[in-house]
Amino acid sequence: MSEPATLADPAMLDKIDKLFACNVGEYIDLPQLVVVGDQSSGKSSVLEGLTQLPFPRDSGLCTRFATQIIFRRNKELSVRTVTASIIPAGDSGADRASQLKEWSAGWKGGLEAEHFSQVMAEVHEKMGLSTSEGSSQSTFSKDVFRLEICGPEEDHLSVIDVPGIFKNTTPGLTSKADIHVVREMVEGYMKNPRSIMLTVVPANVDIATQEIIEMAREFDPGSERTIGVLTKPDLVDKGAEDKVLDLVEGKKLYLQHGWILVRNLNQQELQYGNVNRDLEEEAFGRKAPWSSIPPDRFGIKSLKNRLQETVTENARRTFPSVRSEITKRLRDSKNALKVLGGERETPEQQAGFLLDIVAKFQDITYQALSTNYGANNIFDRHRDLRLATIVVTRDTEFADDLNKWGHQYEFNIDDDFCPSSPSICEGETTKTRKVQNVAELEDVTAEQTQESLPSDDDDINQWLGDLYLNSRGFEIGTFNVSLLATSMKKQSKKWTNFARGYISDIITMVHKFIVKTLEIVSGDKRVYSSLVSIMMDDLLEKYRCALNHVDFLLHVERNGTPKTLNHYFNDNLQKCRQQRLTALLKKKGVENLSVTDIIMQDHMSNDEYTVQVIHDILESYYKVARKRFVDNVCVQAADYFLVTGPETPMKLFSPAFVNRLSPEKLAEIAGEEASVRRRRANLRKEIRELEEGRKMLI
Structure with missing residues (x-):
């Protein structure tokens, strides 16, 4: 098998990650790898195996929001560096978005579990999420926690982890409303036609009944974007192993990118500590009947290679259309902002807005009375505005x-x-x-x-x-x-x-x-x-x-x-x-x-x-x-x-009419509605972020 590094396109993947960082993904579907699954599917263990990051296990802190993890190889660095930041949700207010963007954390070398837990707790606080039972704060957030890991030995890979879907609530912690919030969040990532879905399901359950599989079929009926991951093979009942092998061999629930079986550490091994998950996985794979699985369909290393290959191919295929869509969306956003006209917050702005209308009105009136109908297409679209002609006819x-x-x-x-x-x-x-x-x-x-x-x-x-x-x-x-x-x-x-x-x-x-x-x-x-x-x-x-x-x-x-x-x-x-x-x-x-x-x-x-x-x-x-x-x-x-x-x-309707208006009347007539102000602010934010994204593609 080729070296993983040769499968990746660092420059292209780096551009995609930067587009995510400046929130372009809010407006344009970007190529991405998203990890989805139920809360109990072993999704976090798969993610930890892929990233070698010690995600907190006791509090579930890493499952309350989407987490984007970016690995980049940088030969100029002597040790691994980790940079943490927050990408505000698209519907965040300006002040909140600014506060979230200002937060960052960084360190060099390894990332200890205790340190990571502290960072995640701080992220929860910044996002305004609850950290204890009975809290009135939100349980889940649409903000994205971003981890960028660079080092001389890192493989190029980007992955987005989203909260696991669930059906049953936890008293004092989650509610029925949270069920819908999480499902909507997960669907938002899955419906992106440029996303690769790493769908994690336990091997010790009936796969056909898993809700995440139904969701993947809904958004990817041809299974062109779905990679299946089977976890917990060590919990499969004796005699049921053949059903799991049939899945891996593609005999059931066929996926174009296939199924890969991974074996994560169990609870007992985690309690022991200092257990090498990769060695334990290799030892498990040498046992029958799992030893019959081809090497490229077993283990976290094979999964990582498969992901790098699939993600790179997906990015190369979709990237040209991403560039054109950004340009088109930017043009449409600028046109929409232009239609709104200038700001109308102050009396001066409101008076200027009305004076512009007065000027246009007077121009059309002059053209209508002088029968200069060719000067404005409006007289072809609205022939009842040919005032001089219809008056003379009536005379x-x-x-x-x-x-x-x-x-x-x-x-x-x-x-x-x-x-x-x-x-x-x-x-x-x-x-x-x-x-x-x-x-x-x-x-x-x-x-x-x-x-x-x-x-x-x-x-x-x-x-x-x-x-x-x-x-x-x-x-x-x-x-x-x-x-x-x-x-x-x-x-x-x-x-x-x-x-x-x-x-x-x-x-x-x-x-x-x-x-x-x-x-x-x-x-x-x-x-x-x-x-x-x-x-x-x-x-x-x-x-x-x-x-x-x-x-x-x-x-x-x-x-x-x-x-x-x-x-x-x-x-x-x-x-x-x-x-x-x-x-x-x-x-x-x-x-x-x-x-x-x-x-x-x-x-x-x-x-x-x-x-x-x-x-x-x-x-x-x-x-x-x-x-x-x-x-x-x-x-x-x-x-x-x-x-x-x-x-x-x-x-x-003249300049004198506008000048006679009181500030209160000006605001009543020309002041913008709250919805228009919000629309203007959103368009400016969108244009700013799209402009920043377009610069990255040059």
Whole structure:
């Protein structure tokens, strides 16, 4: 058989041990050798035989936590050196982890049992474990006790010993909860796909019923990572030896790495003291039927050689993937930390965090209003953020609606009004709102209404005639000036619902833009909710101002004195008269028309003539007023108050808003939750340890 030293790769194994030391094993599955078994399996004796370390036997101190034992050959040393340290559990707090890392012990030469017991007792105290019955302290720890043994004659080997699993509790010492703690700890090491499991079972029991064997089958169904160790062959009943030999020969419970039989010192030999376990084992192996076992499957030396070979081969096979996984995990951890953003502990950090959000919000708002949609991919993912476009589209719909549906009665002759378009049928209605409302705006915005087509032109003659007859005075050849205001108010009755519906839609569009953009740039649901909550009252006030301005414009147009300086009014009036004359020419025929026909205009009475004048003036003024009203609502109420004015809702979220917040409000809005702080601390710890581990691989 080759020398053990030639089977090991010291440099590679040393790197793996250092990765464990800097806690990389908490994040990446590392190649390792782990010793598992029941509490009564003889696991500690096997470990002592492998390591030649005098583990304490009377108190069970070495079974309360995982112990990593590292052997390294160093020809520069003249004597063996032992260094002890503690690797804190991954979930340890920063202070506890720092205290555990600071502890260390070291000595040269041999390690006496009494000295080792003292060291283990000190480790128990550092880990906060109980050392006596009835103690309120924990019985087991997830921390790892690390022993590094270097010397000129040492063989390269690393092994991790974990507490033995058990089913029955010890009153005053272990509990049912401890059973689950230990099992979970052992499973954590066994499920690592890069671990080699040294599975220790007594030869004097029914192997098939051993729980540790079932666990090994569960995590290694192909037995590719399991090495079986049979202990206590000296306790096997006479006649039962063949069953043990069948296991060693691979005839039962086959394992790819096979079974090895070891014979440790029994209790009587231990009491005698100064008994050489290796000589006793060799003497036992020369006895029948154990003498039939091949040398490479019997004894602690064969086991150690097998472990060195298996561990080295396993490390060489898995090490390249370990390097790539560390790199990937480090990249993912840095990305996760970046997503959390900067720390938000102090008021200055919290204000800076909010100011960053303000800057992002304002950038998106500027891009949305300037239609610079190509500057940010957000406008492709969320097309409802293209605010300028959706507002202009709604402006056009409002103007079209008021043109087609806004008047109460159809005028007699008009080329500008198109209610009889093929797309509009008699009895058809239209909705005054085009955007679905949101719950938080219900107290501000207008309700949805339906508006019908204007009545036909015969109705307007009847209406204006009744209006004139019921309001005329002593005028001769004219009419009361208040009649135009009265008729205008009636004719524009539907403006109210259309205008309030329009401005409610713009309010809703702006509000959706604000909350969607805040949600995106905040990156934190709690921050987003807090911002919306604290801004909501001011937002609603801004929305009410826009709605109030629409009501003001409606009052001016519908309740005020009809007035215009727009020459378009006179143009409209002249156009009305020309249209009437043209209609008369068509009706009479140009060749039969006389001057008298033109003057008499179809023999109209004074009242009919006056009603016609009222109609033409109303029509001419209505056109001017409608276009003026549409412009004013869109430019003033919508654009000035809601979209591009100096005090729009989007400008509430500004640096001034952040600067006005008290320290308490800053903490309420931007302060990190405890879970986020823990997450940040854990990620920084992980990044620090992974960075340290990656340096070791270079």
